Amino acid sequence: MSIGLFRRAVRNLSRSGSTLPSPGGKYSNVRRLFQWLSPGIFVKRWLLTISIGVLMTILGLAIWLKLTPIFWLFQIVDRAIEFLARVVPHYLSGPIVFGCGLFLVFWGHSRSLGEISKVLRPDGGETLLDMLWHNRRLNRGPKIVAIGGGTGLSTLLRGLKLYSANLTAIVTVADDGGSSGRLRRDFGVLPPGDIRNCIAALADEEKLLTELFQYRFEAGDGLMGHSFGNLFLTAMSEITGDLERAVVASSKVLAIRGRVLPATLTDVALWAKLADGRTIVGESSIGHCDGQIVEIGCSPANPPALPAAIAAIAEADYIIMGPGSLYTSVISNLLVPEIAQAIAARNVPRIYVCNIMTQPGETTAYTVADHIESIDRACGYKLFDAVLVQKSPPSASCLQNYAEENSFPVLLDREDVKQLGRSIFSVNVMEEDPTTRYLRHNPRRLAKALIHFYRRAQESTADRSLKVAQIARNIKSA
Known part of the structure; x- marks a missing residue:
């Protein structure tokens, strides 16, 4: 039996490097904004670093230009505050300005992170915050x-x-029955059946991958009785040189959580x-x-x-x-x-x-x-x-x-x-x-x-x- 077709498909899939989406939880916008301030995400320190960097860049540019931009900036701010103090009482103007500032900060924060989330999860599943919390917990x-x-x-x-x-x-790797046994005898590869089951179980989109990897051909000369997952790993073994490399490559392609080793x-x-x-x-x-x-x-x-x-x-x-x-x-x-x-x-x-x-x-x-x-x-x-x-x-x-x-x-x-x-x-x-x-x-x-x-x-x-x-x-x- 030739598995050239599967070898070409595996090679194309490896080049694509695509991952399957997985559904995530949904939070209100306000709760999601405040969760970014929670401990353990390790984001606040970098946002602060960016803010300090922006301020230092502006300050350095102003010094380079002999403080002229800062002088005019102070003049404009001074006149604006003087005008607000004459027209609107401080107990009204202060909260209004403060509220506008907070609104702009949170609005910009929400929109920027929303755009990042769209790139990472175009399906609209997990938000960026969901992904950070989930991955942080699992990685620990x-x-x-x-x-x-x-x-x-x-x-x-x-x-x-x-x-x-x-x-x-x-x-x-002692399996010698069924599809694994046939591939073992025909191609001299180690039996992929148990490894296939573990890879499917560790995949994020487990249900779809399980159905795909466990699918058995019911017709076809030489294909009948074989599972797609066994053929996939066999093709990978021929491409990469041995089962260990095949499993590593397959794990990357399928974005599994963990490792599978013979x-x-x-x-x-x-x-x-x-x-x-x-x-x-x-x-x-x-x-x-x-x-x-x-x-x-x-x-x-x-x-x-x-x-x-x-x-x-x-x-x-x-x-x-x-x-x-x-x-x-x-x-x-x-x-x-x-x-x-x-x-x-x-x-x-x-x-x-x-x-x-x-x-x-x-x-x-x-x-x-x-x-x-x-x-x-x-x-x-x-x-x-x-x-x-x-x-x-x-x-x-x-x-x-x-x-x-x-x-x-x-x-x-x-x-x-x-x-x-x-x-x-x-x-x-x-x-x-x-x-x-x-x-x-x-x-x-x-x-x-x-x-x-x-x-x-x-x-x-x-x-x-x-x-x-x-x-x-x-x-x-x-």
Whole structure:
């Protein structure tokens, strides 16, 4: 199959550098004017700098011209004030002049910023002030690294992007099924499917891009079954030379919030050994192995990590693993030894988001402790300190629907989890599709819960630091 058409389209799109509009809030003109005086926007200092610069320019010009303009200016002002004092009493003329001055200042301020906003947002969506507040808040958000794959990671990112722009998604590249698998075999590229989902989730105009990237061709010789997003990334890979550059270029073109990084640029294949002695090769086959997995690995073994991924982990304020398929989405990233080592070395809040339901053939009859033990056994490190679990059970009709597929809720065995040295963060983060009766993590609820956990962990750390400092002072004074 030729993807020359997509390559040309991607090249043209890259040259255009256009971004998609997003709707913004609406404020009254008066409120918007006064909000420019609010702290934290870092605009007032520059407006003051400009004003001082204008005054100094006028003063310098006047001195250069031997003060003549200032002399005549003072004469005109003096006569005007003298006239106003004779005609209109000072208790009337003062407020009138003062009010006119304020009106001109605010009117000019409003019109000038309005013209700037029209240039930046010709669709009339977010105002310039909205954009400054929004971007400032997101840019001050914590540096979050999310590790996983599949639809679970994209769901997580869809919620987290509302709290921080400092997001890094580290994505597995072991997928060998569907459109990704075909492109992997035909073109020798790393599978783009999971990366495509994450890019779409982090885009500002998420709904439109999700529909575009997830669109699958239903006809066409060689195109049928492929998603547009996979073809887009494949074309980008051929243009830029590798998947890492392709993802960076695509992220710029689509103006995503955050970064998406493959765990490794090595072409890896997963394998799993089962309790009955069988060895299953391939990510898509492991998910339907119908047996208990006792060991998982990849070929070639110990693939090198992407340096940018290691750097992101080293700078992270918060590390999140999951949700997603335990072996094929979460653990597959940890089979890159440098990633597991980098996570283990960090002393920051680290949490694992456990799946709500078991996956037939991969985690049949698994409890929360089983999930944790599998991760510990696969990489040999304690990579997280807490586990997030769903608090309330699904509805009876939903459970019946899953039971027909041999899938059941992941049971929380509290004592076993505590013996593994993990704290439990129990919260309601699921939602049920009323049509299909399938469960999924609600992006907003999940992100809100995870940010709450992070802030609570930060407060606990601060409290411990204060106590240690107090103890040190007491010892010193004694």
